[in-house]
Amino acid sequence: MTFVPTSNAFKENATGALKDKPLQEALGIARQHSIQTRLNTVAKMPEFETLRDIGRDLKNHIIANLDHYLLQFEQSVIDRGGKVHWCPDGESARAKVLEICRSVNARTVTKGKTMIGEEIGINDFLFANGIEPVETDLGEYIIQLRGETPSHIIGPALHVTQAQVEETFREAHTDLDPARNLEDPASLMAEAREKLRAGFLKADVGITGANFLIADEGATTIVTNEGNGDLTQTLPRIHIVLASIEKVVPSLKDAMTLLRILARSATGQEQSVYTTFSSGPRRPTGLDGPEEFHVVLIDNGRSAYLGSDLEEMLRCIRCGACLDHCPVYHSVGGHAYGWVYSGPIGSLLTPMLIGVENAKPLPNASTLCGRCESVCPVRIPIPKLLRNWREREFSRAITPQTERSGLWFWAFMAKRPLLYRLVTRIGARALFNLAGQRGRLSSAPLASGWTKHRDLPATQGRTFQEQWKAKRGARS
């Protein structure tokens, strides 16, 4: 039903991505933008680092009181005339959405961007059941037409070049004049606006995600730049909100903390264009808005990680900053990760959601350079958590045998200092002699993966421990 993950083929996916010219062009453009834009904006907010601390503490508090805040949220939604549906997994969430759609004989559904919707594969499911889902976020619309998954949490079509968008629109919009000029990107956007406007006005149901659920107000929050989410939730008869359990926040005042760090981290804007709080259906004397308001609360395996060494990943507010700053993501893009979430946070979430045995390479697809942690608005220690996944893989014998043997051998040596020193001394001298005058090796035992593409800088003849000892001696 849902998209079949190819996360276990990360190596092959990455090799393909490196050779994919349009993808590399698109990634090159994205790289130029994201880092500097965020820096410029953050520099204008002296309290930014403190707000990150508060964001982290707030999320930790919520995660420790999740039952309390979810129950409070449920009661507030009911008090405002809305409904809350608790769905432990993707299957029950899909069934609930279909049931609501069928209750009004819905034929088309418009959708705002929702990552949890991608996670549970709602589009394919609705389509298979005779209901047409129409993505309305421009990026999501582009990838829906192309039959792809998002390659970035907030820029789902980041991998698509302008020329490819034109190609896609020409293929999809066959009712328009084939000779029309689409060279200007603005004309592409105007065409999508026109096409989707018709969709907004005829849809029976609108589905959005939620950036936050406000517990004491019973309100859901979406943050967008396009305004598509607002049209999605205002025009149809029914508004369905898909939200994972960790999205709840105690109050509007707490949501403001996260709103002040979200856009700055995500797009480098001081604020996104539209932030909307929605609660309940249209009021009895209201002039517009939906007649029904449903919140589908989804767990999908998250609660099992509460109180674990991976719990901190549940602080994520889906800004995408870790993707924008990751050298691995910059090189291979999002699709190499093989499922819905990509980049550093994807390497943490994917094993949780589809099982670590189906995403073996992801926790290892990182140099642990720490850039992700340095920009995460809620300070998730991503490198530490990736190591925790690696440890789980090792203890569950998921790590490949050669790697396991290597680690076992290293551990054996490390626990025997005399032997360790002797062997590293021999190794350091051997490599030094092997490299000769050049000081570099074009091949080395057990290192062909490295030397196939570049030289290996040789050792300097003495081990670190030897040099350390010599230096300390010199100083005293």
Next chain:
Amino acid sequence: MSTSGTGRDRMLASIRAGISRQADRRHGEPAPAKPTPLIPARATAPGVDVVGLFKTQLANAKSTLDEVASRDDVPAAVARYLANNNFEARVRLSPDARVSSLPWDKAPMVETSSGRSHGKDPTSVTPAVAAVAETGTMVLQSSDGTPTTLHFLPDQHVVVISKSQIVGTYEDALARVKRGPDGALPRTVNFVTGPSRSADIGKILLMGAHGPKKLHVIVVDGDL
């Protein structure tokens, strides 16, 4: 109640099991307390020119601004805005008195109607709850007189506020939202920071994705 008892029970049980694991891992330390929110000094520090900051931030968000002396000047300002930009001289007004009771007969060239939008209005004119200086954000709410469709469907959105509605922070603005008799928020509260935009095509920032392509703010010196 349409909540599924079993799903709800299972989720709550699983969450509570997780919370008890957290307690075990803390070894007697207290659970993390809720931190006190921090409001940035940008718009609250003593001596800050809130109105000046609002104007700067409004421009940064790519909105446009006009200032008039009294509410009687608003219709002419709207007519001028439409004419200068070559927009159709037709506006859809919020039924709210702050906008619908303006002396529209002073701008006879502009055709007015009021009510929600069905997607055929080139320009809307609406009031606001407040305008926020920290990021140049308009705070709007749904009510009997202020339908949300006017904030999103038209190509141009004109917001009319009184200068006294300019506040420093989001928190100040939220305190001015008119709540229902039970204290509930209205169906929708919108924070709008500039016109609609997208960078989804080749990372090129383009204005006017789905919502209004222009956001124009008219500030009235006196009351509305």
